[in-house]
Amino acid sequence: MGYLSCRSRSSTSTVDPLIPKSKPTHRTAIRTFLYEDLESATHGFSKDSLLGRGSHGCVYKAVLDNGKLIAAVKKPSSNGPRDSTWSSTSYGPDDNEIEILSSIRCSRLVNLLGYTSGAAANQQQQQRLLVVEYMANGTLHDNLHSSVDSGGNSSDPPGWIDRVRWAHQIARAVDSLHSMDPPVIHRDIKSSNVLIDRRRNARLGDFGLAVRLTADPFRCTARPAGTLGYIDPAYVTPEDLSVKSDVFSFGILLLEMMSGRKAIDVGYSPPSAVDWAAPIIGRRGFGELCDPRIGPPGDLGVAEMVAELAGRCVEGKAERRPSMAEAVECLSKVRRRASPSPGKNVWGGIVAAAKRRGRVSDVPVEGPKCNS
Numbered sequence: 335m336g337y338l339s340c341r342s343r344s345s346t347s348t349v350d351p352l353i354p355k356s357k358p359t360h361r362t363a364i365r366t367f368l369y370e371d372l373e374s375a376t377h378g379f380s381k382d383s384l385l386g387r388g389s390h391g392c393v394y395k396a397v398l399d400n401g402k403l404i405a406a407v408k409k410p411s412s413n414g415p416r417d418s419t420w421s422s423t424s425y426g427p428d429d430n431e432i433e434i435l436s437s438i439r440c441s442r443l444v445n446l447l448g449y450t451s452g453a454a455a456n457q458q459q460q461q462r463l464l465v466v467e468y469m470a471n472g473t474l475h476d477n478l479h480s481s482v483d484s485g486g487n488s489s490d491p492p493g494w495i496d497r498v499r500w501a502h503q504i505a506r507a508v509d510s511l512h513s514m515d516p517p518v519i520h521r522d523i524k525s526s527n528v529l530i531d532r533r534r535n536a537r538l539g540d541f542g543l544a545v546r547l548t549a550d551p552f553r554c555t556a557r558p559a560g561t562l563g564y565i566d567p568a569y570v571t572p573e574d575l576s577v578k579s580d581v582f583s584f585g586i587l588l589l590e591m592m593s594g595r596k597a598i599d600v601g602y603s604p605p606s607a608v609d610w611a612a613p614i615i616g617r618r619g620f621g622e623l624c625d626p627r628i629g630p631p632g633d634l635g636v637a638e639m640v641a642e643l644a645g646r647c648v649e650g651k652a653e654r655r656p657s658m659a660e661a662v663e664c665l666s667k668v669r670r671r672a673s674p675s676p677g678k679n680v681w682g683g684i685v686a687a688a689k690r691r692g693r694v695s696d697v698p699v700e701g702p703k704c705n706s
């Protein structure tokens with residue numbers, strides 16, 4: 335694989351200017367919650383408050399501050415990790431996750447609001463709970479693969495405009511992490527770690543495996559970790575870790591978003607998304623890669639650009655993969671091509687008129703910038 339249409343000469347031009355590359359990261363006010371307050375805000379971690387289960391524990395909806403704050407509370411399981419997350423770290427939110435999340439605040443991430451100190455009122459040690467922003471529209475995984483929405487109503491699969499917009503937003507989120515000094519590597523990019531907020535924007539969450547990439551080899555001791563189907567095959571020892579491991583996982587996510595098939599899907603032959611897609615991209619059969627539920631986009635060039643980018647992201651050799659900044663640049667071109675152009679269509683006209691009246695602060699064509 336290796337096509338040219340999205341290759342960029344300038345790999346830094348799309349780095350969010352609000353993310354300083356070389357300045358220390360800005361810390362945000364993070365609250366300390368009492369375990370008892372979160373217990374009562376989730377009705378005793380009740381089934382009704384349960385938002386979902388992951389390999390490390392459960393996530394609950396919490397209503398706090400007399401109903402003014404709705405948050406998601408992550409409660410580690412007492413039995414340790416289960417299923418497909420391959421992790422060498424201990425389960426549950428640890429100091430590393432809190433430290434990384436506390437140092438970043440970005441509108442493309444599921445941000446940390448606070449955590450419990452780990453001690454209950456009776457001073458017995460409790461599990462540490464993490465409190466993060468609540469995402470009203472579930473995970474990208476559910477949006478892509480489930481025929482019912484988070485309210486239990488039947489739902490249509492997302493169309494091309496949403497998929498391209500989400501891909502661009504996720505790319506910007508990952509690029510923001512890679513642009514930090516030192517870069518943060520997420521290590522677990524996958525559709526169940528992308529959440530859709532109430533404005534239907536995509537946010538990257540779950541920093542349980544995230545690490546800072548330092549030049550000091552003695553500090554880069556985290557053993558390889560990630561999720562089967564998304565993990566970079568070139569990441570075998572701690573020294574192999576680079577930002578390009580996230581690029582690989584992002585490429586798998588692009589294939590998943592484009593095709594509607596899962597990263598590992600036994601309904602397809604071969605079950606691995608890369609093994610399935612590589613020969614199709616090689617013979618330029620872009621239409622075949624498109625989710626059969628929505629068919630190819632009106633402009634097949636959109637599918638071609640996304641497929642070519644995905645193909646480059648999942649290259650076996652890490653150095654042949656694009657940077658996330660290049661992926662952002664490519665996806666902003668795809669997004670412009672996929673979206674009806676402003677000024678020439680009714681939506682563009684409505685948005686332009688609302689902007690003139692000062693009513694639109696969040697124009698859907700370009701998502702909000704990160705503010706760290």
Ligand SMILES: Nc1ncnc2c1ncn2[C@@H]1O[C@H](COP(=O)(O)OP(=O)(O)OP(=O)(O)O)[C@@H](O)[C@H]1O
Pocket residue numbers: 385386387388389390391392393406418419444466467468469470472473526527529539540
């Ligand atoms: N901030 C949030 N707002 C709303 N729902 C959430 C939020 N975070 C997680 N969830 C829900 O809880 C579920 C479990 O999330 P969690 O991050 O623990 O696991 P996961 O990412 O799905 O899987 P794994 O632990 O294997 O990575 C998600 O699938 C989602 O449905």
